[in-house]
Amino acid sequence: MQRRDFAAAVTAALATPAVLGAPATAADRSGDGLARHMRAALAPELDDRAAARALVPHLHDVGFDWHPETAPLRKLDFLVAYGFGNRPPAGGGDPSKVRPEPGPVNEELADAVARVRRHRDVPVYAQWEIARFLESKHHMRNVTSIEPVIAPDGTITYLSTDGVAAQVAELRAKLPGGIGTAGVVGFRDHVKRCVQTTRDRGMAAYAPRGFEMPGTYDVESGQPWTRRRDLYLVHDMASQWAVLREKLVKQAYPNG
Template sequence: MQRRDVVTALAAALAVPAALGTSPATAQEHPGHGPAPDELTRRMLAVLTAELDDRAAARSLVPHVHDVGFDWHPETAPLRKLDFLVAYGFGNRPPAGGGDPTKVRPEPGPVNEELADTVARIRRHRTIPVYAQWEIARFLESKYRMRHVISIEPVVAPDGTITYLSTDGVAAQVAKAREHLPGGVGTAGVVGFRDHIKRCVQTTRDRGMKAYAPQGHTMPHTYDPKSGQPWTRRRDLYLVHDMAAQWQVLREKLVTGAFPQG
């Protein structure tokens, strides 16, 4: 296949989701994790086969490329099936009073307030415990006076140095908090930024919990250009960041699965 043909095929593949009607407005109700559209996978397979000159390798890669690059929507479940909520933070604002950023907490910022608002809307329909990253928990406590909220705090060393938890770090703390409950861990309803929530659900599951996005609830999607985390200021930057994180996790799973003994 000539280079021009490869580019044309890839462009057509990228156009398929739009042709199928997938857009941010409709994406929240996407069932998630279904098979890729036949035409999309066919074109992706053709492009990769031509580029790699290896159909077997291309066939093994296509599902991963589709999952990481073309599917941004987690599986959902009705609120009645969820036993607790896990709310993952997104971005922040630099400390209002300045100071050493390694020892002074940032401001939670407007995106985390929107995430807290989302938790509050969900809780109006069902009162279940909430495990919230501290940036969200602060708003749940100050703005909503919400009860049954467990704040997932950063790790503070004896010298005051703050280590902020990753998405996986938050999930690990939640799993630890629920592992010895009499009724078992239960099923998590995940709240997260629109472009982050798929990975939030996957990470929660990777920590041994059943997890879904609450069905019928739209997640915040407006980026904060003043965020203290540069990769969360613009969508084009964040999507690359999130895909890189997904690939890193997938790499570890595939290598461990292929060679469990190292």
């Protein structure tokens, strides 16, 4: 089977029950059916059944599962809100030394945090783009803004998703009661990776159950990969693969 036939083979296999008039099975609905079809298509392509079995769970997780694990609000001890995109500085200037505008998506993320906080009054750690709206629009207290790193010459280094998680982990580790469990707020296509990244930094983390995350892209975002969904999904998958690669290499060869 040639590479160009892989997606077609999977699609055709998944479509078979509908074509025949048979309802999808529980396994198909749960994703087990998709994984089975993926193994069937990939094994001959690689000419290696063992490699296909090893790869398919990762392909399924990164490419076909975009929903984070959730938990009820009563189990969450604090909230972490991750920013998404921004707008270029309103007054122009050197973007390496002038902060961008938070933008409408981060305002929507702040609104999502406010909705959660109405039901569970816990501390909030928010990337600065979101924290600005929590303070100015929602007048929210008990908010810790996760700020970018500013060098002595004024150069701004913006934190990655992992950078934000690292800052929060460091702050929570100093508390006498321990880190606790994080409720993660993030953009719809970003929130799964936000949860994973928060966990990778040693915190128990879940998305708040029953709360919808913002999902409208800003075509004027200063970060091109956050302007369109098709572009962002590739970006997010690339980030997931990079983290997974490091984990698998360390797992296979812990001593280098």
